[in-house]
Amino acid sequence: MNRPNYLSSEKIHLFIQQALQEDVGDGDHSTLGSIPSHRKGKAQLLIKEPGILAGLELAQMIFLQYDPELKVELILSDGQEVQAGDIGLRVEGSAASILTTERLVLNCMQRMSGIATKTHQLNQLIKHTKAKLMDTRKTTPNFRLMEKWAVWIGGGLNHRFALYDMVMLKDNHIDFAGGIPAAIQQTKSSLKSKGLNLKIEVETRTLDEVQQVLEVGGVDFIMLDNMDYATMRKAVEMVAGKYPLEASGGITEENLKDVAECGVDFISVGALTHQVKSLDISLKAF
Template sequence: MQTPTPAYLTPEALTAFIRTALAEDVGDGDHSARAAIPADARNRAHLLVKGEGLLAGMALAPLIFEEVDPTLQLHLLLPDGARVKHGDVAFTVEGPARSILTAERLVLNCMQRMSGIATYTAHLNTLLAGTNARLLDTRKTTPNFRICEKWAVLIGGGVNHRYGLFDMIILKDNHVDYAGGVAPAIAATQKYLADTGRQLPIEIETRTLAEVQQALATGGIARIMLDNMPPDQLREAVALINGRFPTEASGGITEQTIAEVARTGVDYISVGALTHSVKSLDLSLKAY
């Protein structure tokens, strides 16, 4: 499955993530490997799939092995987005045994969670069949692991929402309430952007049809979020907006309700569970 390369997937960002993760895990050395394995020992291992799902992290694994030890030789057998089942082998690695062991846990931690996210994203996408709705992720990610989680959503066929607080403005319920309403929140934001010379898209969260009408009357936005609205109200809101702005349904949407939500005509559906409530795919690195 071919996925686009988003702006956040830079070599610098990936290197920084890997080095921070290795520092957390390895500290001043992998003393288990150093103690038990001779320095000159060489070995090989393969990544064994022990579940069913969508594979993710195959482009990340070589970067981790390279950072641990550039002499390790990795042979990729499957691509990101491949459908896998129990018994499949995703890659083989060979080289210094200590280095394989040091890299093992970070590779597995990343790939298991990324594969779980990609698998669930792909599953929810099947429930959108026959509609024009597209599946969005959220900022409900694991601190310091967002780069991998959002990457996994892409591999699963989802769409990344904003990466963080800096690349898009979303005026949510608390922003609206603190600002004194939908219109004041949008007006203040437009002034802020003008004063600071920034060009950022503005999305406004609405909770009622009255707030939708206020957003339409105010304008100057890129998208209207329809938060925690039941399907009948979503249909009314979509009809009211009538294509003037893209629409996003959000709030408590599950795999039991997502198909009905999609059939209301919304353009996007955001689901926090894509990244905060997934089951990792069972993978294991085994010597052979």
């Protein structure tokens, strides 16, 4: 299946390995104590509320990494719109293996589906504009890989994955560096000395700061942070397409449409990953 470029099989395998170690440890003693090792079983993933499904491919990988003898049938697909009562997948094989992996599968799929659902919902509000919805680094430690995957499945764009793959000069960087010109010039010098070719984005809080970035130049994106609509529209006029513009800070479902209509290219929304209700999904024997 097509995946974002940061999602290698090795990284997914490592995530599953660590998650199983966290949850299973030296053994699932509830299952080991009550279920004969030879017992076979079947279970199906039951969707219990409407939304956008995410994590099916991951669920299959979890089942098979824990027990390659399991048979997993994907009935639906990641990114598919679902309703209560839909069946996402069926798994068959060792009853003990199904029981031990059940919670990890559900934890991942419920959260990923909640994120994909919210991303899809917000995208619908701005589809009449050129603005693209993006995530942020406001993610759950050790679960970023899956949360950003869920945004992607829901139709959003992934911003930088982490601190190492893009430069973002935010307000504190600028203040500590001694201002926008110093922050940009020192960053470019540092990247050159290290042989790094990374995109540079600069956060601006005022029209004066936007003008400073335009005068210094040599960046790839300008962020408009917590600006009101009038200021944002003026910034769009000032930049005049020289750099892509990202609106950020204080973006809510209520004001997203108005922000998009200001003419920005991207809108980053931290709430996609840190204020999301998980989708209700269960795994039931049949």
